[in-house]
Amino acid sequence: MTGIARTGKHKARVACLAGWRHRPPMLMLTTIHGLMTDDALHERLHDLSHRDAVETIRLERHDMQRHRLRVETDKGTACAIALPRDLALEDGAVLAIDEARAIVVRAIEERWLELVPRDAQAALELGYHAGNLHWRVQFREGCLAVALEGPEQAYLDRVAMFFADGRARRGDG
Numbered sequence: 100m101t102g103i104a105r106t107g108k109h110k111a112r113v114a115c116l117a118g119w120r121h122r123p124p125m126l127m128l129t130t131i132h133g134l135m136t137d138d139a140l141h142e143r144l145h146d147l148s149h150r151d152a153v154e155t156i157r158l159e160r161h162d163m164q165r166h167r168l169r170v171e172t173d174k175g176t177a178c179a180i181a182l183p184r185d186l187a188l189e190d191g192a193v194l195a196i197d198e199a200r201a202i203v204v205r206a207i208e209e210r211w212l213e214l215v216p217r218d219a220q221a222a223l224e225l226g227y228h229a230g231n232l233h234w235r236v237q238f239r240e241g242c243l244a245v246a247l248e249g250p251e252q253a254y255l256d257r258v259a260m261f262f263a264d265g266r267a268r269r270g271d272g
Contacts, residue, residue, distance in 0.1 A: 125169070125177045128194040128202065135191040135203050144193070144201055152200040156180075159207050161248055163188040172202060210247040212254050213239065213270035214261070221266035225258070232257060242270040 133140045147153050154172035162168060166182045180194065190206035216222035225243055229236050234254075235246040245254060261267035 125179045126195070126202075128178055128180045129182065130194070131182070131186050131188070132193045132196050134189070135193055137193075140193055140196065143196060144203070147196075147201050154200060154202045156194070156202060156204050157207050158188065158204055159248075160209055160246070163190075163204075163206065176202070178202065210251070211237070211271070212245045212247055212251060213242045214245065214258060214267050215242045215270035216261075216267050217265060221261070225261055225267055228258070228261075 135141065135144055144153060154174045154176055156170050156172050156178065158170070164187070166180075166184060166186075168180050170178050170180060172178060178194075180188070182188070188204055190204065192204040193201060194204060195202040214225060216225050222243070226236075229243060229245060235248070237244040237246075247254060255262075258267065262269075
């Protein structure tokens with residue numbers, strides 16, 4: 100429901116707050132206390148895990164590169180990550196720890212598309228094509244592995260011509 104407030108010649112819409120759910124405040128996370136494998140943190144995290152007091156933030160690789168983002172833990176705690184530029188998120192980073200709880204970042208396993216070229220010429224063309232698309236790749240035994248940072252079909256559509264003429268095939272199934 101909205102109403103109109105009049106101030107002189109100006110009109111402004113005023114939102115009626117009745118019925119809005121109260122949102123709990125967002126937890127600000129501004130530093131990294133260490134990694135969950137660090138000796139100094141490991142024992143504390145172990146004790147907290149026995150009390151079910153370790154919350155997890157699951158992030159994809161591209162989100163790990165960000166310094167500012169809004170996330171929610173596996174237990175529903177709303178968090179705002181705001182790290183200085185000299186700190187970087189990584190798998191196992193402990194963003195908060197006290198006597199009541201800990202918040203740990205865990206990486207979501209990356210998905211890869213393996214492309215197997217027919218021959219050396221096709222390998223060069225496929226690598227050139229992947230480079231032009233700015234895809235993140237790894238060179239594996241006999242194939243080009245492409246990190247999937249979006250829907251798999253979008254990647255398959257971009258290499259369909261390599262499949263159509265037999266220059267490449269999928270290597271992962």
